[in-house]
Amino acid sequence: MGKVVLVTGVARHLGGRFVRRILRDPEVDRVVAVDAVAPEHHLGGAEFVRADIRQPTIARLLAEHSVDTVVHMDVTGTPLGSGSRTSVKETNVIGTMQLLGACQKSPTVKRLVVKSSTNVYGSAPRDPAVFTETTPPKSLPSGGFAKDTVEVEGYVRGFARRRPDVAVCVLRFANILGPGADTPLAAYFSLPVLPTVLGYDPRLQFVHEDDVIDVLRIASHEPERGTLNSGTFNIAGDGVLLLSQCARRLGRPTVPLLMPTITWVGSALRTVGMTDFSPEQLRLLTHGRVVATNQMRETLGYRPKFSTAEAFADFARSRGPGLLPPEALAGAVDRIAALPALGGGHPPTQSAD
Numbered sequence: 001m002g003k004v005v006l007v008t009g010v011a012r013h014l015g016g017r018f019v020r021r022i023l024r025d026p027e028v029d030r031v032v033a034v035d036a037v038a039p040e041h042h043l044g045g046a047e048f049v050r051a052d053i054r055q056p057t058i059a060r061l062l063a064e065h066s067v068d069t070v071v072h073m074d075v076t077g078t079p080l081g082s083g084s085r086t087s088v089k090e091t092n093v094i095g096t097m098q099l100l101g102a103c104q105k106s107p108t109v110k111r112l113v114v115k116s117s118t119n120v121y122g123s124a125p126r127d128p129a130v131f132t133e134t135t136p137p138k139s140l141p142s143g144g145f146a147k148d149t150v151e152v153e154g155y156v157r158g159f160a161r162r163r164p165d166v167a168v169c170v171l172r173f174a175n176i177l178g179p180g181a182d183t184p185l186a187a188y189f190s191l192p193v194l195p196t197v198l199g200y201d202p203r204l205q206f207v208h209e210d211d212v213i214d215v216l217r218i219a220s221h222e223p224e225r226g227t228l229n230s231g232t233f234n235i236a237g238d239g240v241l242l243l244s245q246c247a248r249r250l251g252r253p254t255v256p257l258l259m260p261t262i263t264w265v266g267s268a269l270r271t272v273g274m275t276d277f278s279p280e281q282l283r284l285l286t287h288g289r290v291v292a293t294n295q296m297r298e299t300l301g302y303r304p305k306f307s308t309a310e311a312f313a314d315f316a317r318s319r320g321p322g323l324l325p326p327e328a329l330a331g332a333v334d335r336i337a338a339l340p341a342l343g344g345g346h347p348p349t350q351s352a353d
Contacts, residue, residue, distance in 0.1 A: 003027055003028050003029060003068055003069055003221075004029060004030045004031075004032065004065055004066055004067050004068055004069070004108075005022060005028055005030070005031050005032070005067070005068075005069045005070075005071060005220060006031075006032045006034060006061065006062065006065065006067040006069070006070050006071070007019050007022075007031060007032070007033050007034065007046075007071045007073060008034050008035065008053055008070075008071070008072050008073055008074040008095075008099065009034075009035060009072075009073035009074030009075075009076065009115075010033040010034065010035045010039055010043060010046075010048070010073075011035040011036075011037045011038065011039040011040075011080060012035075012039075012073070012076065012080065012182070013041070013180045013181075013182055013209075014073065014176070014180075014209060014212060014213070015033075015035070015039075015073045015074075016039055016041040016042070016043060017180075017209070017213055018071065018073065018213050018216050018217070019031055019033050019043050019044060019046045020042070020043065020044045020046075021213050021217060022071075022217055022220065023044045023045055023046060025217070025221070027221065030047065030065070031044075031045075031046040031047070032046070032047050032049060032061065032065050032067065033046040033047065033048045033049065034048075034049050034051050034053065034058070034061065035048075035050065035051075035074070036050065036051070036052040036053075036091075037050070037080060038050060047065075049061060052095075053074060053091065053095035053096075053098055053099050054090055054091060054094045054095045054098055055098065056098060056102075058098055058099055058102045059098075059101070059102035059105060059106070061102075062102050062103065062106045062108070062109060063106065063108075066108045067106070067108060067109060068108050068109060068110045068111065069109075069110065069111040069112075069113070069220050070099070070103055070109060070111070070112050070113070071113045071115075071216060071220050072096065072099060072112070072113065072114045072115065073115045073216075074091055074092075074095060075092050075096065075114065075115055075116060075117075075148070075149065075152055076088065076091075076092070076145070077117075077119075077144070077145030077148075077183065077184055077278075078182065078183065078184060088145075088148075089148055092145070092148040092149075092151075092152060093148055093151050093152065093155075096114075096152045096155055096156070097155055100155055100156065100158075100159040103159065103163070103166070104159060104162055104163055109163075109166060110165070110166060110167065111166065111167045111168075111169075111220065111229075112156075112159070112166055112167070112168045112169070113169045113171065113216060113219045113220050114152070114153075114156050114168070114169070114170045114171065115171055115173065115216070116149050116152065116153055116170050116171060116172045116173070116232075117145070117146070117149045117172055117173055118131070118172045118173065118174050118175075118205075118234060118236070118289060118291050119141065119145060119146035119149050119280065120137070120141070120146065120149045120150050120153060120172060121135070121137045121289060121291070122137040122138070122139050122140060122141045122146060122280075122283070122289075123202075123280070123283040123284045123286065123287040123288065123289050124137070124138040124139040124283070124287060125287055126138050127287060127289070129290065130290050130291065130292050131234070131289070131290065131291045131292065132234070132291070132292045132294075132295075133172070133231075133232045133233065133234055133292075133295055141280055142279075143279065143280070144278045144279065144280045145278070145280065146280045153170060153232075156168060156170055167228045167229060167230040168230050168231075169219040169229055169230050169231065169233070170231070170232040170233070171215060171216065171219060171233055171235050172232065172233065172234050172235060172291070173207050173212060173235045173236075174205040174206055174207045174234070174235065174236035174237070174289075174291060174308075175204065175205065175206050175207070176206070176207055176208075176209055176212055177206045177207070177208065177209070177311050177312060177314070177315040178208050178209030178210065178311065178314060178315055178318075179209075179314065179315065179317075179318035180209060181209060181315060184277075184278065184281055185281065185284075186315065188277065188281065188285075189246065189250060189252075189315070189319070190319055191252070192252065192322070192323060193252060193253050193254070193255055193323070194247050194250075194252050194253070194254045194255070195254075195255050195257055195262050195265050195266075196243060196247075196254045196255065196256050196257070196262075196285065197256070197257065197259060197262055197282075197285060197286045198256040198257055198258050198259075199256075200243075200285075200286050200287070201242050201243055201244050202242070202243050202284065202285060202286060202287055202288025202289075203240040203241070203242060203288040203289075203290050204240060204241050204242070204243060204246065204284075204288055204289070204308070205236040205237065205239075205240055205241075205289065205290055205291065205308050206236070206237055206241070206308045206311040206312050206315075207235055207236050207237050207304065207306075207308075207311060208237060208304070208305065208306035208310070208311035208314060210305060210306065211235070211237065211304040211305055211306055211311075212235070214302065214305070215233075215235050215296070215300065215302055218300055218301075218302055219300065224301065227299050227300075229299075229300065231295070231299065233293075233295050233296050233299065233300060234291040234292060234293050234295065234296060235293065235296055235304075236291055236293050236304075236308065237304045237306050237307045237308040237309075237310065237311050238293075238304065238307040238308060239307050239308045239309055240290055240308055241308055241309060241312055243285060243288075246312060248326060249312065249313065249316055249326060250316050250319065250322050251321050251322030251323065251324045251325040251326055252322035252323060252324065253322075253323055253324055259286075262282065263279075263282065265277070266278075266279075266281075266282055
């Protein structure tokens with residue numbers, strides 16, 4: 001019999017994509033897809049079970065289906081549908097605690113994969129240029145999704161100590177972008193005008209959603225490179241982009257604001273539901289964040305198909321041209337440069353004196 005994989009968070013875009021992808025693997029016999037709400041997308045031949053991972057019923061599911069691999073994707077920063085920030089935090093933290101407790105009691109579970117985030121490093125003015133998996137953050141996140149991921153990873157480390165026979169893989173993804181991205185940063189980049197922090201131009205990293213699916217698939221299988229496919233790994237595309245470069249490639253004008261003003265603007269955008277301009281995202285758009293991905297290549301043996309710039313370009317194509325499309329802007333600049341200079345069509349010259 002092949003592997004039995006349980007996947008949480010399947011009502012979201014990435015969760016559904018991963019379920020459909022792993023179903024095609026020959027070594028996988030069954031996939032049990034779990035979420036508290038029914039997904040609007042197709043899950044292929046997976047068995048969907050409507051269950052809330054915050055409830056103890058998740059332990060019964062592991063036992064009933066003899067699950068040997070758990071892929072926990074229900075760690076997220078955005079509510080689903082009409083959900084609230086409180087429900088998101090409960091699912092992230094309490095749901096993870098319940099799931100890990102169920103895995104600890106299950107004799108069949110042999111592999112656990114957890115979708116985490118580089119948000120665990122925070123964003124601070126004295127951060128190192130590049131974070132490795134062992135670099136401690138200069139300032140621990142004080143709230144929001146970043147704090148949730150720190151707590152989730154703490155519980156996962158505790159589980160790994162109690163169940164050393166289970167291969168545990170924590171994947172810290174950089175900001176996920178792609179045509180189907182529904183993250184807070186994707187919502188920010190979709191604004192017609194981008195508010196920025198005056199005097200700052202942070203470095204940003206992205207990972208394409210296709211690479212997210214591929215890495216999750218590698219981590220959920222037995223290793224092919226003599227390792228256990230276990231540990232903590234930064235996952236990001238090669239290279240970095242400045243926020244100003246992102247804005248130009250989107251064709252969206254920026255409005256630099258003082259910190260108190262942009263905090264007020266962020267609160268207003270959250271109130272009207274345009275984007276979740278949270279304090280943690282504000283810190284990212286101020287100080288940025290870059291991570292090293294050596295372990296992803298050397299241990300997992302994975303090289304992303306999309307660089308940071310390529311992932312952003314694919315996202316930008318899906319959002320359509322902004323108010324200042326780069327091609328149109330470049331054409332206008334070229335036309336202005338081609339105009340004859342004043343004074344008889346010759347550029348002004350300085351005298352030899």
